Amino acid sequence: MGAWLPSVYAGTVALRGHISFPDGGVPIFSTITLAGSGVHKFTSADDNGNYEIVDVPPGTHNLLISAGGKQNQAGAFSRDNIQIGSQSDAPTVIDAMLITDAVGFRTASARAATPDPPVETDAK
Numbered sequence: 001m002g003a004w005l006p007s008v009y010a011g012t013v014a015l016r017g018h019i020s021f022p023d024g025g026v027p028i029f030s031t032i033t034l035a036g037s038g039v040h041k042f043t044s045a046d047d048n049g050n051y052e053i054v055d056v057p058p059g060t061h062n063l064l065i066s067a068g069g070k071q072n073q074a075g076a077f078s079r080d081n082i083q084i085g086s087q088s089d090a091p092t093v094i095d096a097m098l099i100t101d102a103v104g105f106r107t108a109s110a111r112a113a114t115p116d117p118p119v120e121t122d123a124k
Contacts, residue, residue, distance in 0.1 A: 011057065012054070012057055012058075013056050013058060013089055013091060014052055014053065014054045014055075014092070015053045015056055015063070015091065016050070016051060016052040016092075016094075017094040017095045018048075018095045018096075019032075019065060019067055020095075020096075020098070021069055021075070021097070021098055022097060025069055025073070026047070026069070027049065027067035027073075028069050029044070030044050030045040030065065030066065030068075031044060031064075031066050031067075032045065032053065032063070034056065034061050034063055035062050035064075036059065036061035036062050037057050037059030038057065038059075039056060039057055039061070045067070052091075057085070058085030058086060059083075059086075060081050060083060060084075061082050062078070062079070062081070062082070063077075063078065063079045063080075063094060064077070064078045065077040065098075067098055074098075076098070077096040079094070082094070
């Protein structure tokens with residue numbers, strides 16, 4: 001990911017993070033979607049599982065991550081009402097560990113580098 005640089009557009013911030021499976025593997029494919037506060041942006045993770053969405057206006061957003069890996073691994077994570085850019089212009093970091101089984105995803109958990117405690121959800 002490199003050093004943090006301010007966003008190109010004044011008054012915007014970045015959302016970045018890392019996606020992985022419990023075995024340390026990273027998704028072969030992924031979609032990271034951010035929506036809210038008048039924005040709808042999406043990206044994919046790189047080969048190391050890192051992602052970044054830039055030029056995000058400060059406000060309340062919803063995040064959805066879906067990913068697939070080797071041996072039928074699949075996982076998803078969703079978090080609503082994320083406050084981005086409310087404290088500073090530093091990037092918001094949300095890392096997600098996708099918990100799966102051979103049949104498909106069951107649950108997803110994430111650690112946010114914001115004051116919120118870790119979040120665990122059950123996906124059915």
